[in-house]
Amino acid sequence: MKVTFPHMGHLHVPLRSFFAALGVETVVPPPIGRETLALGTRYAPEFACLPLKVNVGNFLQAARMGADTVVMAGGVGPCRFGYYAQVEREILRDLGVKLDMVVLEPPQGHWRELWLGLRAITGGADLKAIWRAGKLAWRKLTALDELERELHRVRAREATPGASTEAWRKIVDRLDRAEAVSEVEEVARQGKALLAAIPRREDDDVLRVGLVGEIYTLLEPAVNLEVERVLGEMGVEVERSIYLSDWVKTNLVFHSLHLRDDREEYRLAAPYLGHFVGGHGLESISFTIRYARAGLDGVIQLAPLTCMPEIVAESILPKVSRDVGIPVLTFMLDEHASEVGMRTRLEAFCDLLRERRRRKERFLVGARDAAADLRE
Amino acid sequence: MRIGIPRALLYYHYYPLWLTFWQQLGLQVKSSPPTNKEILNQGVSAAVAEACLPVKVFYGHALHLAPQAEFLFVPRLVSAEPGTYICPKLMGLPDMLRHAGKKLPPVISPTLNARCGPRAWELAFIRTAAVLGFGARQAERAWKVAVAEQARYTAKLGEGKTPLDVSEGAEDDDRSSRKALLVLSHPYNLFDDFVSLGLIRRLRARGYRVITAEMLPGRVIAEEAARLPKALFWSLGRLILGAGGYYLRSGGVVGIIHVVSFGCGPDSLVGELLERQARRFGKLPFLLLTLDEHTGDGGMVTRLEAFLDMVEWRGAS
Numbered sequence: 001m002k003v004t005f006p007h008m009g010h011l012h013v014p015l016r017s018f019f020a021a022l023g024v025e026t027v028v029p030p031p032i033g034r035e036t037l038a039l040g041t042r043y044a045p046e047f048a049c050l051p052l053k054v055n056v057g058n059f060l061q062a063a064r065m066g067a068d069t070v071v072m073a074g075g076v077g078p079c080r081f082g083y084y085a086q087v088e089r090e091i092l093r094d095l096g097v098k099l100d101m102v103v104l105e106p107p108q109g110h111w112r113e114l115w116l117g118l119r120a121i122t123g124g125a126d127l128k129a130i131w132r133a134g135k136l137a138w139r140k141l142t143a144l145d146e147l148e149r150e151l152h153r154v155r156a157r158e159a160t161p162g163a164s165t166e167a168w169r170k171i172v173d174r175l176d177r178a179e180a181v182s183e184v185e186e187v188a189r190q191g192k193a194l195l196a197a198i199p200r201r202e203d204d205d206v207l208r209v210g211l212v213g214e215i216y217t218l219l220e221p222a223v224n225l226e227v228e229r230v231l232g233e234m235g236v237e238v239e240r241s242i243y244l245s246d247w248v249k250t251n252l253v254f255h256s257l258h259l260r261d262d263r264e265e266y267r268l269a270a271p272y273l274g275h276f277v278g279g280h281g282l283e284s285i286s287f288t289i290r291y292a293r294a295g296l297d298g299v300i301q302l303a304p305l306t307c308m309p310e311i312v313a314e315s316i317l318p319k320v321s322r323d324v325g326i327p328v329l330t331f332m333l334d335e336h337a338s339e340v341g342m343r344t345r346l347e348a349f350c351d352l353l354r355e356r357r358r359r360k361e362r363f364l365v366g367a368r369d370a371a372a373d374l375r376e
Numbered sequence: 377m378r379i380g381i382p383r384a385l386l387y388y389h390y391y392p393l394w395l396t397f398w399q400q401l402g403l404q405v406k407s408s409p410p411t412n413k414e415i416l417n418q419g420v421s422a423a424v425a426e427a428c429l430p431v432k433v434f435y436g437h438a439l440h441l442a443p444q445a446e447f448l449f450v451p452r453l454v455s456a457e458p459g460t461y462i463c464p465k466l467m468g469l470p471d472m473l474r475h476a477g478k479k480l481p482p483v484i485s486p487t488l489n490a491r492c493g494p495r496a497w498e499l500a501f502i503r504t505a506a507v508l509g510f511g512a513r514q515a516e517r518a519w520k521v522a523v524a525e526q527a528r529y530t531a532k533l534g535e536g537k538t539p540l541d542v543s544e545g546a547e548d549d550d551r552s553s554r555k556a557l558l559v560l561s562h563p564y565n566l567f568d569d570f571v572s573l574g575l576i577r578r579l580r581a582r583g584y585r586v587i588t589a590e591m592l593p594g595r596v597i598a599e600e601a602a603r604l605p606k607a608l609f610w611s612l613g614r615l616i617l618g619a620g621g622y623y624l625r626s627g628g629v630v631g632i633i634h635v636v637s638f639g640c641g642p643d644s645l646v647g648e649l650l651e652r653q654a655r656r657f658g659k660l661p662f663l664l665l666t667l668d669e670h671t672g673d674g675g676m677v678t679r680l681e682a683f684l685d686m687v688e689w690r691g692a693s
Contacts, residue, residue: 309468
């Protein structure tokens with residue numbers, strides 16, 4: 001058995017580690033590129049959302065490299081992702097590509113099916129071995145997420161554009177090769193030091209922008225045209241509403257135990273959106289409010305074109321933006337999105353944010369002077 | 377009190393229930409007129425560009441009604457059957473409308489969620505009526521009458537009538553031995569004569585009997601849907617794949633037309649599954665018609681005629 005899986009950000013690092021620890025051979029699809037998109041758009045439905053097209057591209061490329069089994073997550077709606085695997089299976093079948101699909105559905109109180117699925121792809125490994133492999137994979141994931149948060153801070157302040165991105169590549173590579181939890185800890189420490197050692201610019205004129213939206217477009221740089229790197233190199237510190245480890249905690253751990261750790265999101269969004277709408281539509285609203293309260297300069301919403309939950313959010317965000325006083329820019333991404341187009345819009349947005357900040361500062365200075373005059 | 381109900385989206389499925397309930401409580405119910413160019417334009421300019429055509433049409437109807445009603449009735453349609461959803465946009469619709477930055481009367485939006493139990497819709501209606509000052513008894517009585525009215529409507533659809541036939545009181549002329557076409561679509565695309573560019577009228581004028589998913593008994597749909605590799609969580613998608621699967625297997629129609637609106641999320645996958653299934657069976661001609669706000673008669677007529685020529689040519693050979 002040669003297992004492959006769809007790309008999503010650095011998901012391949014913990015997944016490869018998980019399977020390797022259980023002695024299961026994996027084929028990581030090539031990094032998402034032109035070829036991936038070309039295959040995906042040729043064989044996936046025209047109006048499907050972009051992640052499905054990229055999945056199909058990943059699978060076809062992995063099949064060429066000898067993969068015979070796909071492992072991916074399922075879902076229960078209303079977002080389209082919950083039916084991806086079934087549609088993808090049909091596409092592969094009609095193409096005559098021999099790939100078994102093992103779909104791990106979120107356990108809605110029934111752990112048996114998930115357990116059977118896990119057993120099927122782990123070659124009948126026992127619970128203890130799965131637990132150990134899971135622990136290593138989990139630690140890699142949390143280390144990646146911690147370091148990526150740090151990366152966003154450093155990148156906005158680096159003296160040489162690209163320096164932190166280069167360091168990040170090294171870190172991901174080393175984490176990918178780590179074989180024990182202790183080794184992950186060591187690499188994480190080194191990684192922090194590596195990022196800390198990057199020379200910074202003299203000034204500290206950094207804008208802070210929150211990224212909200214659909215999980216796949218947020219997490220996959222090849223699909224969001226590396227918006228985080230582009231912003232970082234424009235001197236913008238990025239805060240992201242979703243990290244993979246948080247998502248795993250909320251959806252795989254809390255929800256399947258019928259616990260909630262997202263009440264606060266519902267409470268914040270309630271004046272604007274009174275019900276969950278699938279995907280991360282509600283979080284796009286609640287995090288925009290959070291970011292405004294935290295004093296960030298702006299918010300960028302990312303989503304695949306025709307993404308239903310994010311269209312709901314997009315329809316409501318202008319009102320939220322006015323009420324809480326934070327500019328919001330939306331990017332709906334598809335296979336035709338261009339880096340140049342995005343960069344132009346980002347530059348204009350950052351100009352707007354800088355101007356707003358200057359005006360706010362002038363206003364504050366003016367108010368301070370006026371207060372001083374009054375005291376005299 | 378005058379309550380406005382936009383003639384859009386699932387109005388076509390549920391208007392007997394909705395209208396009767398409020399009328400029974402003594403409210404004056406005002407529906408918007410059938411979609412026209414002005415309503416569509418109003419909706420297109422008020423909604424975000426990425427929204428699908430039916431949502432834009434809905435905005436248009438709501439804005440059209442706004443000056444004429446004291447309340448707008450815009451239910452939050454989460455689920456019509458246990459274990460399913462309808463569409464994320466319908467779950468957020470009342471909020472999208474409220475925050476569209478337009479002048480609107482208060483929007484009444486009970487959450488209709490069959491996942492919360494068999495009486496969830498009823499309780500939501502009764503609670504909403506309570507907010508408007510109606511007692512529980514009165515609301516329960518109104519609910520019973522409304523449900524009966526809805527059942528009569530569903531029965532009429534089962535006899536082979538379209539919602540338009542029912543509202544226009546059309547005679548039973550469609551049960552003849554004419555050749556039948558299966559037309560699959562969400563009700564708000566197909567039964568909105570303006571949006572669908574009169575598709576049903578055109579097909580009938582060419583001498584075809586039109587069958588829609590609504591005309592099949594729920595039992596048949598459920599049986600067919602159970603063949604899917606995984607329970608489909610969109611109830612409208614289930615209706616389409618259920619009816620499509622049934623006729624692909626059993627025959628009885630000479631062709632299948634799937635009508636979708638541009639940018640429809642669920643249909644982008646449901647349509648793909650339907651088309652692949654139709655191709656595998658390989659017996660029935662299949663046409664996919666995509667509607668958007670720019671659709672003109674010309675393009676559609678050409679495609680439709682080419683399709684019908686193929687259907688007739690196959691029938692002759």
